[in-house]
Amino acid sequence: MVTAVTTTEPRKRNRRGEGGKLREEIIAAAVALLDEGGDERAVTLRSVARKAGIAAPSIYAHFADQPSIMLAVVQREMDRLATALREADEHAGQDARTRLFAVCNAYLELAREHPQRYRIMFGGLWTPSVDDTSISDADLESLGAEALTLLADVLEACVAQGIAYGSDDLYGDAVALWLGLHGLAHQRAVVRKMPGPADVAERLITALAHLKP
Amino acid sequence: MVTAVTTTEPRKRNRRGEGGKLREEIIAAAVALLDEGGDERAVTLRSVARKAGIAAPSIYAHFADQPSIMLAVVQREMDRLATALREADEHAGQDARTRLFAVCNAYLELAREHPQRYRIMFGGLWTPSVDDTSISDADLESLGAEALTLLADVLEACVAQGIAYGSDDLYGDAVALWLGLHGLAHQRAVVRKMPGPADVAERLITALAHLKP
DNA sequence: TCGTTTACTTACGGGCGTTAGCTTACGTCT
């Protein structure tokens, strides 16, 4: 099922000061297109407009051009991810092992729930412009900074509680751990069926966090 | 520089039995477009034809449709990868640790040399048709089978030579190791500058292969 | 010479991003 012709109910116009609401609706429409299983090629300016029930040029009041929509989607999802990780950590209590698995599993689950969103966040094909470094170096690194610091914290707690071997560079270990998670999350997002045992995630986490046996 | 208008020297036609040569040229042209730094969106049927110096419809003598070109590219690169890994292993001698790093580094280097090719192989956006399972389940799993078996072999050698801790499921460990390599390779292929220390690769390999300190 | 292979020219229809100019209704202000 590709074409779901939305019954074109003539959308109610927003109130005076609330024109900005459409911006959120546009982003939501783009995300919806992704979640329907189509890849990013399905997210064109026109298809987003159709999904949102507006005319294509109406988008230009809220976004400079088409890549900017994708950029907004990525930024929103990045925030959601960072928040989810933080919450998972906070709800995990004090036990370092619990915290570690809570955070890592939260990451993997978010990726699994919305594979296409994840692909776009880290698959990087929405590239705005060649010279636009405003996100790939700032925002991605801000998520990088935030999530990786969190991971490093949890790793430190593991070492402090004696359940993991120490290291001279916990941040480096956090990066390695994240790369492992990313490899799994990405592969799951791309292929229909992952090869390998069911407990790959635990293997990855255990090994990369240097957990004691 | 986006448009490199190739001087349209009126290409010499192939001899009688050699019509199939064009097929290789077409694949090469597609790969060339990728290597020029453009992502897969730059590889259209028409752009490939331009790059190959032929007329667009001439492609249909060798490929059923546009996605089939990408599919052929992926298959070719998959073979190259498998070969490269095998050769790296064979040239590494008997020392298990050397073999392990040789194979893993060969993987990472191939990905780094041709980031766009790697992205396409495992980023999966060239998707031919919804129902075409002929590659994603057969070929990808054949590379999976071949490369993963090789990795498992090397891991086994590491255990046998006493430089790595054993495991009850070496194949599972090989999958985990590959996922780590993939995470790093993919991330490198996507972003301009990787965060984290320079020795992430060694950290990943050491941890995921359970090498003894 | 002549059939077959090899490749080309022309053309159609469609989706895309984007620009220019218009309509409608809200909310304010007299």
Add this chain to the structure above:
DNA sequence: AGACGTAAGCTAACGCCCGTAAGTAAACGA
């Protein structure tokens, strides 16, 4: 209450590139 400025969104249209179909030319080899 009614006029009116302006915000919110639409219609129409442009040019571009795409994938693909149909018919055509040229050269190779028998």
